[in-house]
Amino acid sequence: MGPRSLTARVLLLATAWSALALVVISIVISQLYRQSAERAFTDLLRAQLYNVINSITIGSDNQLSGSPQLGDLRFSQPETGWYWIIEPLGTFAARPLSSSSLGTSNISVPSILAVPFNNRYERFYPATDAFGNHVLVAETEVVLDGEGRAARFRVSGNLAVVEEDIQAFTRSLYIALAVFGLGSLVVNGLAILYGLLPLDGARRTLERVRRGEAERLEGEFPREIMPLANDINALIESNRRLVERARMQVGNLAHSLKTPIAVLLNEARLLDKPQSELVRSQAEAMQAQVQSYLSRARIAAQRESLLxxxxxxxxxxxxxxxxxxxxxxxxxxxxxxxxxxxxxxxxxxxxxxxxxxxxxxxxxxxxxxxxxxxxxxxxxxxxxxxxxxxxxxxxxxxxxxxxxxxxxxxxxxxxxxxxxxxxxxxxxxxxxxxxxxxxxxxxxxxxxxxxxxxxxxxxxxxxxxx
CATH class of the missing domain: 3.30.565.10 (Histidine kinase-like ATPase, C-terminal domain)
Structure with missing residues (x-):
């Protein structure tokens, strides 16, 4: 199949379109999954933040008390990036509380101007802890009693978890789409080859006509190709009739000229020798030239014949x-x-x-x-x-x-x-x-x-x- 092959063109276009469509689909699905995973991660941090809030009270000694149970061992393992932190605000002089995973370190807090609170009085911002973990922090401020004592509550989660999940999903997606894409290309290729098979059959039949092995296009063709096959057969038949008519006319003309030229040759014998030789030579030349031009006319009539x-x-x-x-x-x-x-x-x-x-x-x-x-x-x-x-x-x-x-x-x-x-x-x-x-x-x-x-x-x- 060369560059002018219809099959090659269709296969190339189908392959290019399928490959482009699969690439676009993989990118879109990957981005949609990333958005969904990040949204789910944010919702998880919000739920854990409110669990911490519900677990903390102010004791009789005016100190913060409570032990949040978030059901995640990573909050008790050091340097994991999963922390909760409670810090008193204003004149409330209680000791801050934090998860054991944070140790003695802390996470810096951006200004409210840099990261403002939303309409639920929450804000989310990325940060880097003392151990180099990239975390997402969920933060809010809550008034704890009727005396107006308040505290800042923060819960952080390691963003590496989200990235690992997204990467695992993306790998699986690419593998699945690659397998599906290869299978689709094979099926499309077979379907295209099968669909264009009648055209190839018509080409081979026409080649047999060109070689003189057949006189017309024969075979079962789809209805889309049948009118073309019928027109080609009609053209071949018309060409055949044209050739036969040209041959008949050439034969008639040759026959009509044969007798007058023969008469001239016979009469030339009765003339004196100089005149006889002249007439005879000119009649023979005329006879040869007539035959030459008749042959040219016949060739022109059938030169492009397929047969x-x-x-x-x-x-x-x-x-x-x-x-x-x-x-x-x-x-x-x-x-x-x-x-x-x-x-x-x-x-x-x-x-x-x-x-x-x-x-x-x-x-x-x-x-x-x-x-x-x-x-x-x-x-x-x-x-x-x-x-x-x-x-x-x-x-x-x-x-x-x-x-x-x-x-x-x-x-x-x-x-x-x-x-x-x-x-x-x-x-x-x-x-x-x-x-x-x-x-x-x-x-x-x-x-x-x-x-x-x-x-x-x-x-x-x-x-x-x-």
Whole structure:
């Protein structure tokens, strides 16, 4: 799956959204739990503060008396950060009381301006005790009797307890969400792959049509894809009818011109020799050019057809058999790799192209002709969902060959470098035109054996992008 893959895009977006959603959810839940834990801790300190208040009275000796029982051993263990403290206020000269966990130390009291009392006459503030514990202090001031004697009551709790609880919850939350997230990603991935499976099936079926293995999209498609499949099948059928109609029109035109040209050739024999040669040569040239333009029209009608396919090896073997019978004194060597390779061309165009090259090579070779077909790299159309393959075909002889300026001259329409040989001089131009119509390439060079080598780059059967 590449960057242009619909499956890859959906999987990427679903994965990114799921990961982002899980991160946001984990942060929100963690913050909500922190707020709840801090609120519960504050409520606990408030309850313990009022338990201490209810446990203290003023004795007959005008001293504070009472022993708060808060049900928490940490108030009796030293340096825990859990303390209660009672301090007389104003003219009340009693001794202060504190829990045994505080020992002889104390906790500093901020001013009322820095931390004011709330509407319940309570205030909560963080502090650090003498042992380095970070604590939260709950404080209030209470009048103890009718004489107006009052005292300040404080209860503190260690904030490390809250942090440890929050951290333990957060770890458990992250683990749970991570497991859930991974499971969700797997399930989402499978669901997406399963949901997009019909599209992949349609792609494979279309690839079979491109290779010529099928004539239409076949299979069971979901209702969302079925209209597209029906339209593609209708397009293929319309293309097929267009090609058949073009072939029929080409055939009709060729048939209608065949008789007048034959009449001209027959009548040319009755003329004097100079006029006869002129009429005959012009009629033959006209016949070859008509055939050339008819071929171009037919190729243009079916060039983009999904069904154009010709197996290379059988087509070349038929041409070689014909050439061996016509030239028994010449050798023809054929090599096709890999076996089973095919061209995205009509068989008639392949035979006309290679046939012209074989005729030229057999005409000028000394001993033999070598024909090869191998895979090659070629231009790709940007944005094409199907990767084009190309086939390089060469036809080489061991004749005298051509110089560069002669090659340029030979590629011109109607040019014959050797007037002693028969022909209208249109063979190479026809090869060039057919190759160009199929968006391929054609060039002539001097081959390794010293003769002329014709090199063709022709479109092979299309493969899908992995």
């Amino acid at each position: 154009a396919r010709t197996d290379i090896e059988p087509a070349l073997e038929r041409l070689v058999r014909v050439m061996r019978r016509l030239n028994p004194d010449k050798e023809f060597h054929l090599s096709v790799s890999p076996p089973g390779a095919a061209l995205a061309m009509e068989q008639q165009d392949v035979e006309e192209t290679i046939g012209n090259l074989l005729e030229n090579a057999a005409r000028f070779c000394e001993t033999g002709v070598w024909i090869t077909a191998t895979p090659a790299s070629g231009p790709q159309q940007e944005g094409d969902a199907l990767r084009r393959t190309w086939v390089e075909m060469t036809v080489e002889d061991d004749g005298p060959g051509l110089e560069p300026d002669q090659i340029r001259e030979a590629m011109k329409r109607g040019t014959r470098l050797d007037e002693s040989k028969p022909g209208a001089g249109l063979g190479l131009s026809i090869v060039r035109e057919i190759t160009s119509e199929y968006q391929g390439m054609f060039e002539l060079t001097r081959g390794p054996r010293g003769g002329l080598m014709a090199r063709l780059l022709l479109p092979g059967v299309t493969k899908s992008v992995a």
